[in-house]
Amino acid sequence: MSDAPAVKKKFSNKGLEFIDWLLGRYPDKQAALLPVLRLAEEEFGNIDNDSVMLVAETLELSPGYVWGVLTFYTHYRREGDGKYLLQVCSTLPCALRGCRDIQHRLEEKLGIEAGETTEDGLFTLKKVECLGSCDTAPVVQVNEKYHENLDIEELDKLLETLRD
């Protein structure tokens, strides 16, 4: 279609190889959607409109469909997210062990509320549901990594490490 919007992004060669491998693991292309969205997230840092267009083209799906699936899930990094995504678990087992103090401390130290990003683009703060780490509550997931058994002192240290 000549009037289709041009896809501005490209996967790396390594990424394309991975997609080839992936497509061999499923009976149809659509099934590879979640892993290919992950790949886009890894290669571009987050998933924006251009990434959606690229993923849609790669898997022969409509961009609208890809948006629909993407927005159903909460764990993909989206456009505008900071370098560090701080996800504070707020579900009952963490709440019983003081996650609210952790949340308040982060809001205070970063000067933002849950759902917001610091002006320097370094931190995005999110309040999330159960991270499945209730025995080491309270827990904050920073990008992929879990930081467990946190208290205020360790939280402050963690923020300093991330800022450096």
Next chain:
Amino acid sequence: MTEIKPEKFEKVLTKYVDQEGSASLDFYRGHGGYEAAERALKKLKPDEVIETVKNSNLRGRGGAGFPCGRKWSFVPKDTDKPKYLVVNADESEPGTFKDRVIMERDPHQLIEGSLISAYALGSHICYIYIRGEYYDAFLSMQKAIDEAYEAGILGKNVLGTGFRLDMTMHRGAGAYICGEETGLLSSLEGKRGLPKIKPPFPAVEGLFRCPTVVNNVETLACVTHIFDRGVDWFKSIGPPEGPGPKLLCVSGHVERPGTYEVPMGINLLDLVNDHAGGIWKGNKLKAIIPGGSSAKILAAEECDVGMDYESLAAKDTMLGSGGVIVMDNKTDMVEALYNILRFYAHESCGQCTPCREGTGWLQKICGRILHGDGRPEDPDMMLDLSKKMCGRTICVLADAAAFPCESIVSKFRAEFDEKIAAGDGHERTVHLGGPLVQPGALSAHNQERLDELQGGY
């Protein structure tokens, strides 16, 4: 009930998890790993494998507790379609973190159990659907799978038997509903994780409309040990109608939260006191949710109970996912329930009206009670709503919200009534980390949302 004394019980699922290198294939094989699968694949016919699992009375460890062997036997034998084995590693029920230990620290026992299961089902493709947040577990599983391919344990000629099995890790992306088996299959097909009406059951028409068995991580790890140590060993642990070693996750107000491998049927108070070190800070026990946040709560005086399917059912609750959430006497039950209801309202997929609306209404009503704007009729309204949400939806997420609501409101009614009577703007000390709403402490944005919340429905 067969009584197993703790000192006679030998851990198998978590036997090696504290040892260095426990996740590697060398370590696993050095401790007898893959011998059970080799024996099963070489000496038993697929039907005999299914019979063995049936005889073991292994019940699913994911939440529903369905007999595993029976589930396997529903897969049609005379079909041209491919059959799929899907491992449910979505572990998303609040209070549950047991599968993570297996996947991070001893992943090969899951691969071995999956191998045996796939052989029994005649399945050549296995997907492990793991929640997106579990990145370390994903890496550990992927490494184990790579090792297994390299060693000829997976691939075209499994353990030299000619059996073929491909295994693929598939990461989710943050949706509780994908732990529900049909929601999981939707997600695996590259769709939103929307549950589907049953029947058809996945065993007949599941992934890509082909026969599919979905098993929990711990269930499949148990399969490994059933073939390693035998059915009699397995059945000697706990009540014979639902026996075996069980991973229980203890969280909340205890001295030592953690995953404990115990004989099925262990007394709940013994678990909390002996294993988890008792209630923290010398406080007293108030209540325990025994099987993940969707299980009905047990008040302190009801907690002298065996942790097995039947004993908990007799107390009108369930073993569920084995997530034991302990609350001490300072816990505000209205706030605890509000937290649970917020979770389910957030995670409802929105397909069914009783769930989409019901979970939101329950959260709002509980929220206004918590924030001092409750009305005298609210607790009864919550009970009524809970009743009307159950059994009216495609999946059981609505029931999962209604169970804790119904049980907490009825067992701790006085706390709800008290908050309502105390009325607007009274000073509250909320145990879960300081005052919830300090006058003037909220930003305009949050105040707006709170007002919305308190506006009722």
